Amino acid sequence: MGSVSVVIALLLITPAVYLVIRVVGIGIDEAVALLFRPRTGQLLWRTAQLAVIVTCASIVVGVGLAWCVAHGVRRGRAVVIALLAAPLAIPSYVSGFVWVRLFPGFEGLWAAALVLTLACYPLVMLPVMAVISGTGRADEDAARTLGCGPVGAFLRVTLPRIRPVVIAGALLVALYAISDFGGPAIVRFEPFTVGIYNAYNGTLDRSVAALYGLVLALIAVVLAVAERRMRRDVDTGSTPLRARQVQDRPVAWGVVTSVVMVGVCVPVVGLCTEISESQRLGFDDLGDLIAWVGPYAGTTMELSVQAAMVIVLLALPLAFFVSRPRTRTGDAVEVVSYLGYTLPGVTVALSMVFLGTRLLPDYYLTAAMLIATYAVLFLPVCLGPVRSGVDAIPPQMAEVSRTLRAGPVATAVRVQLPLLAPAVLAGAALAFLSVAKELPATLMLAPIGTRTLATDMWSLNNDMNYGRAAVLGLVLIVVASIPTAALSALFGKAGGR
Structure with missing residues (x-):
């Protein structure tokens, strides 16, 4: 498993190698001068502000929603x-566009923080919900019988148990916040990603953009190392002693309704408004609509499913390798796995173009290279929940399995993987959703003639055909709801155990 993990890490380090090659070309002295100029410090400060605000807000909202749904x-x-x-x-960028159109003057740091928080809180909510659904409520019920209220039982019992997945989700949120371009750009806030985009488009010399990319990669390393040190083993060996019927609570429903209104209804209403005001929809009935969007939706689902399956297969050996026992090699592999996720999609895509045109020309502009790019970009969104699920499995269970003469493979298949099912499904759903809405890598590396909902929506938006673009945005939301609906059914069934 160690050799497999190292091979995967070599794929994931490709963007960093590309950036180093570009930066080396400008010389160390010039690179240092660019690194310490005032503009770099401004971009770093803005990026740090945005990442801290979005991460803290996503933790509060994500954990709060998971608790409300569970109880x-x-x-x-x-x-x-x-x-x-x-x-x-x-x-x-779609959410930001809707907020800007509905509320003139919606711009700046706090506007970017709201847009990204609404996009990121599920990265915390879904893994936390997976742990709550998979570990039972016996300990929490016992705390309630000993006189603890709902808040006390949560702080003393539930919070220590979900801490690893909260930290893992917070890492993903922080990396997303420092790597996203569309949201901050549309609300006129300039962190590192917008600076990279401006550097790519402002001059023929891409060295400054590569240097900024290396800064983001360094930030990813620091965050990954900090997250790994903060994580601790948590005893989750208890099992549910009895089922307990969940009761509908007005406060929980109020919180859930408020978040859905802000995070879902506002963008959907904005898209519907664009559709109703458009004079260039180009279809008259449902049949014409299906004939138009059907191929794009089918391609989007096909690529997303294939990429999610590949990402899960890559995440499983990595999760077991970096979990127990912890080694220096495991630490290095885990840190490397987050590099692609923290870089803008255009930077990762350019690195894969560099690799494909020089080393793997037969795979350039093929589905295989596109899916490999998706794996570099989005492996962390699956690795976080799966690794946290592995950490939550008591090591005694594997030891007992081996005493019963089950080998490592049999132990993994018959004991560990069934316990990991909620975490694996959560990771697969997150990977599917991330791939479905990915834009720059798909534009640059998709096979000739391949068009997805995201790429065609981007083309229509550039053509100022906002009505048709809004239609594709709504269809994309529907397509992406398929894995979340399946996952929610699992959580809903497990939540009552």
């Missing part, structure tokens, strides 16, 4: 979870 939502649980996870399917 205060009984009817329609699957639909509620699907709606709460729906913002993952809404590209940040």
